[in-house]
Amino acid sequence: MKKLYKRFSKLVFSFDDAEDVGGVDKHPYHLNYESGQYRENDLVKIIRGALPKFALTPEEYKKLVDDDDLDEIYRLAFSRISQAKKNMKGDYGELLLFLILKSFYGADRLVTKVRLRSSVKDQIKGFDCAHFGIDELGNVSLWLGEVKFYKSFSNAVTDIVEEIHQHVTGDYLKNEFSILCPNIEYNNNVEIPEEIIDYLDGTVTLDDVKIVIPALVTYESALLKKYSEVDEDFKEAIKEQFEDKFRTINRKKIEIPKNVEVFFILLPLNDVTSIKTKLEMFEEVYK
Template sequence: MDNMLKLRTKNQIFKYEVPLTGCGIHDSTFTLDFEEGIYRQNDLVGLIRDVVPYFSLTQSELEELEISELHRRSFTRISDARKQSKGDYGELLLYLILSIFYDVPKFVTKARLRSITREQIKGFDCAHFSLDGEKVTLWLGEAKFHKTLSNAISSALESLTEHIGDKNRIKSELRLLGGEIEINKSLDENAYYKLKSYVDGGKSLDSIDIAVPVLLTYDSKYISSCNGNKSTSIKSEPFLSEVKKELQTHFETIYKKTWPEDKNIRLVFFLFPFESVTELKEKIEMVEMAMRF
């Protein structure tokens, strides 16, 4: 991703820094900010539009394609399923969070692996990795772009129980991903072979560290109530304390569920409240329809 897009992302998406109880130490919440009392969902639409090529194209395609072909091809890799049932933009938000806030790059462009554009991405929603000396961690995530947290949680729980509960399924996906590892600007030859040894190098799953970031979106009652209030700031009261109350309740709900467990697999929850997920999806779909042609 180019430096200007990284800068725009950091100027539009913010990590909520107020300490919370009842959540995991690696869990996080992300919000937009306000301008003239308006939660900046419309600005996020423009950011999403410009990030699509980095999300859906490989490094070599980004370097080789002409500008006009680059945008057309990148949007044809977005599912053309109905907006209510497609998950691409939740996956793109997860890609942004991992890439920008955690410095965890992708190693496979999963959007490229569809056989038809109407189907959703199979298996985990992303394939990222991090290196810490000799240690490799695979980040295989799940994104649920819903307007109610209860639906997002239920859908994530169903998907993760299916993915994590079957070790053969994980091994099968890693074998598939192993043949698709991309050499990009952040991955030198030594790192490539180290990563490949963890993905399809015959290692026991017991010796592979897997982080599963779970992005859950929802319509926030409090954020909606702020609409039109020009004094609202995400850095001051009452926003900080009111959102904290909302998040505490939501994390309690998350952790009341029985999530699949394994000694080398850890779940990391990311919450992202919006004023209206439905309106956001509608505006993204309008942009997508124009960019396909």
């Protein structure tokens, strides 16, 4: 699957030119262009291709690959995608966050949360992902993600900040940990640090649990239609837009415990509805 993440990192690019305007960290990204078109069709293809890795446990994935059962890989994976209406489900936003965290941050997954869905129309409860990260000094942190795969930036930021505030309370975190701990996936060829087990089983006081919340916000941007390549004009225009979005985030009062770090991931898109519709067409094939 390394090729998948390599393809993703050649489609989605970190934008480093926007100026820091203070507040929580903000990490902007954008797609590139091909033949004058913002590469959303290629994004759809990568999301579809990554679905089995996202929706199946490592054990399930390995068994089906060993059995050479490609059809069952996709049937089972799509069966775990919510059957809610496309504008009401966040599965593909969660998959997009899954790809970003692995491709750009090296964060590994602890639990396949879509497998824990209680009904086919239900949304994932709690945080939208459960990963872990290890920094260059060897410090271990629990990564609990939030996603809003929206058209409207302001609505996405308002909703995601509200959820962050709800989810960082002590009782909420302890309930989340009680669900995650028995579902940790040890068989994925990734060594799970002992610190993570201590975090989740209550060995370590909640005050000492290092938590990182990557908050992914997508939004539609009319600016993307005005360009056909990532040239200097595009870079200057997207820089101004990102800095405006940064200021919008800063106007929100994000109050978090001292052991929690939040950073925002921004990804402008041309047509969110079209992306979701195309993905829904693939779902229909496997129902």
